[in-house]
Amino acid sequence: MILKRADWDFQIYLDAGKRNYIIIGDVNLFFRYQRELLSQNRGTIGEFTIRDIEKELNMESEVEIICDPVAISLNTRKNITHLHKQIVKEGALGGLSESVEKINRDIIALLNQIRNLTLINYEYETDIGLDDFVKWYDIHYTETIESPAEIITKYLDLIKEYTKIKVVFFFHSSSFLSKPQLDELYQHLLYLEITPVFFERSKPDEYLSCISNLYTIDSDLCYNEYESK
Numbered sequence: 001m002i003l004k005r006a007d008w009d010f011q012i013y014l015d016a017g018k019r020n021y022i023i024i025g026d027v028n029l030f031f032r033y034q035r036e037l038l039s040q041n042r043g044t045i046g047e048f049t050i051r052d053i054e055k056e057l058n059m060e061s062e063v064e065i066i067c068d069p070v071a072i073s074l075n076t077r078k079n080i081t082h083l084h085k086q087i088v089k090e091g092a093l094g095g096l097s098e099s100v101e102k103i104n105r106d107i108i109a110l111l112n113q114i115r116n117l118t119l120i121n122y123e124y125e126t127d128i129g130l131d132d133f134v135k136w137y138d139i140h141y142t143e144t145i146e147s148p149a150e151i152i153t154k155y156l157d158l159i160k161e162y163t164k165i166k167v168v169f170f171f172h173s174s175s176f177l178s179k180p181q182l183d184e185l186y187q188h189l190l191y192l193e194i195t196p197v198f199f200e201r202s203k204p205d206e207y208l209s210c211i212s213n214l215y216t217i218d219s220d221l222c223y224n225e226y227e228s229k
Contacts, residue, residue: 001057001167001195006047014050014167016195018212019186023200025218030201034067034171041065050167057166064159064168069148069176072155074141082162083141084134091130104128149181153188160192167195174204 001014014020024030033048040046040059050057057063066072091100104126111124141158145151159165168189173182189196203214 001050001052003197004049004051012215013213014195014197015213016193017190020195020197020213021200021204021215022197023203023214023216025201025216027201029217030199034065034199037063037169038065038067052166058164062164062166064156064165065171066152066155066168067171069151072151074143074151074155074158078162079158080140082158083139084131087134087139088129088131096130100128100130100133103133147181148176149185152185156188156192156194160194165194167197169197169199171199172201173198174200 001016003012003014012020012022024033036046037048040048041063043060046059048059050059050063091097107128108124108126114120115122143151145154156165156168177185186196203216
């Protein structure tokens with residue numbers, strides 16, 4: 001894959017089988033690139049493009065940005081929607097439609113009883129399905145997380161189920177992941193067939209032995225490629 005920006009006179013090659021590191025020492029440039037990638041990931045037009053052999057990647061559906069594992073939640077709107085669809089699908093396969101219909105009849109009977117006892121005239125929806133029940137009961141993912149690597153892994157596993165994610169950008173990963181955790185995460189990304197790109201402010205010397213694709217971008221937008229050790 002190739003990562004480019006409209007104002008670059010170079011391009012960065014992203015190898016799916018390697019740990020791709022991009023070092024940006026200038027804090028303002030680092031911040032600007034992070035903001036722009038996040039913005040494009042949320043649907044705005046931007047300067048970054050990623051192209052594989054066949055086509056340009058969709059920055060919303062095929063790219064993920066992880067800046068801070070503390071901010072990651074499994075219970076985003078898209079993830080919850082996916083969860084509810086899974087439950088409804090499994091419920092249908094399990095033949096639970098009769099149970100849902102019985103519960104619906106019981107609730108309607110209760111509403112009628114309340115209306116008769118209170119003399120309050122009201123109307124309600126009678127055609128209720130399992131998808132309505134999962135929303136009523138606020139069904140969501142359990143988040144019992146013990147480490148930053150664990151929440152990242154679970155999050156990527158989840159979005160891999162319903163998106164076409166091919167690339168994930170990490171910012172400041174060396175600040176919140178140890179080398180063993182990075183090794184484990186990298187192996188998991190290989191399994192998921194997701195290309196990792198790590199943005200750092202400086203070269204993480206303790207990780208140089210495992211970095212195989214390293215670029216440095218300075219404030220003049222020049223780059224130097226370093227051979228991995």
